[in-house]
Amino acid sequence: MENEKDLNERDLAKEAEEKSALSEEEILSQEETAEAEPETDELSEAREKIASLESQVEESESKLLRVQADFENYKRRARMDAESAQKYRAQNLISEILPALDNFDRALKVEASDEQTKSILQGMEMVHRQLVQALKSEGVEEIETVGKTFDPHLHQAVMQGEEEGFEPNTVIEEFQKGYKLKDRVIRPSMVKVSQ
Amino acid sequence: MENEKDLNERDLAKEAEEKSALSEEEILSQEETAEAEPETDELSEAREKIASLESQVEESESKLLRVQADFENYKRRARMDAESAQKYRAQNLISEILPALDNFDRALKVEASDEQTKSILQGMEMVHRQLVQALKSEGVEEIETVGKTFDPHLHQAVMQGEEEGFEPNTVIEEFQKGYKLKDRVIRPSMVKVSQ
Known part of the structure; x- marks a missing residue:
């Protein structure tokens, strides 16, 4: 593709125009660039995937921390309730x-x-x-x-x-x-x- | 919480399908473009990263499930202990x-x-x-x-x-x-x- 571009010097200006137009489109729509450059697309998809997985990891880890904190609170409260019930049992x-x-x-x-x-x-x-x-x-x-x-x-x-x-x-x-x-x-x- | 989990699981399954579809393309495109593409390194790094993140997600989600199960067991036991303590308190x-x-x-x-x-x-x-x-x-x-x-x-x-x-x-x-x-x-x- 690079070679083709070099050979078709006459079309350079036109291509440049198209490319810059494309860049603007890229901002608007990643789907269109996907067709134009499949490798880049795979990489950007991979990066999206990484970002999404990273936020998933973050989310499930913060969820884990919350559940663990709830668990600890529950244990402490249950212990206090049990002590109080024991103290005044009669x-x-x-x-x-x-x-x-x-x-x-x-x-x-x-x-x-x-x-x-x-x-x-x-x-x-x-x-x-x-x-x-x-x-x-x-x-x-x-x-x-x-x-x-x-x-x-x-x-x-x-x-x-x-x-x-x-x-x-x-x-x-x-x-x-x-x-x-x-x-x-x-x-x-x-x-x-x-x- | 259960619904969220179900949704996440569904998303994961969908993503897994997409990924395996991609993987077939990847196999073909890797053969064709291995030397030509400098992104391959980045891409393979990204894939490693994805694999590692996926196992992290899996790990922290199964940890979450374990902690939630422990929590439920603890609650049930604490309730039973409290009932028994209450029953024979005097x-x-x-x-x-x-x-x-x-x-x-x-x-x-x-x-x-x-x-x-x-x-x-x-x-x-x-x-x-x-x-x-x-x-x-x-x-x-x-x-x-x-x-x-x-x-x-x-x-x-x-x-x-x-x-x-x-x-x-x-x-x-x-x-x-x-x-x-x-x-x-x-x-x-x-x-x-x-x-």
Whole structure:
């Protein structure tokens, strides 16, 4: 083709015109140049292919990174959820048991008038201690009250009053025990607070 | 995401066809133009590049599929673990409470000799019922014993004996209550079994 061009010198100008016209066309349409020069076309096709594959690689690698990041986040969250579920696992049962424990506390306040009553109460006190111990081993704690500064997170004030020897805003009486499970308040204690 | 993948796969297949069509031309054109064309080097480099990129795409896509599959497996396992942890969440506290409940059962067997004792026992029976109810609401059940066929999963035989009116291998007496938490035996009951 090069030789042909050299031989046909007369047509050079014309060809140059055509070529420059073609170049403009090239910009517009690669398909037309494809017919004119098959080798170049293969190369440019290959380059397009490379570009497309490179963006595919990039895409699937960034997708992989995203999925891996999601996976890690999910694992971390699942671990935290499992820890929290483990930490407070007995909360439901504890909440169910507290009313029984309240009644137990009240029932033990009876003054024993004879030996049999005294012996029964002693047995019941042992059962009560065992029950409280079982709850303690799961992380249940009584909330401290009398003498402590009133804390609305721990104490529910149901009465106010004056009491000698107590600072203002101090718990002076406990009506019902409150409980925490580890760092979580299961039920605040019901108290009387000094003014 | 699945659709995207399907589309990509379809594109890949189409591209593969185009490529193999091209390859036939390539074989012919390479023979004809091998020495004439300086692009051949570039082109063969480009082809190597394409092959390497294609294997990269394949590799990172199969890696993506593996990670996605791992992720799904992990999610499923985490869900199952969470369900199981949730189902038996109170098991530890229940196991701690059972000895207290045993003593409670024993303490309530006293024969009341006077009014005060009777009244105290009534109060304690109420507390006991509340406690049993709290455990029940968490899924705790007493294991049935007397009259049931002996089942080594549920019953621990500590004695054997004869008893009129009982089939062989039947529980004839209960020494200590056993408990299940949902479908899991927390403690088998201690029983006497007929020979």
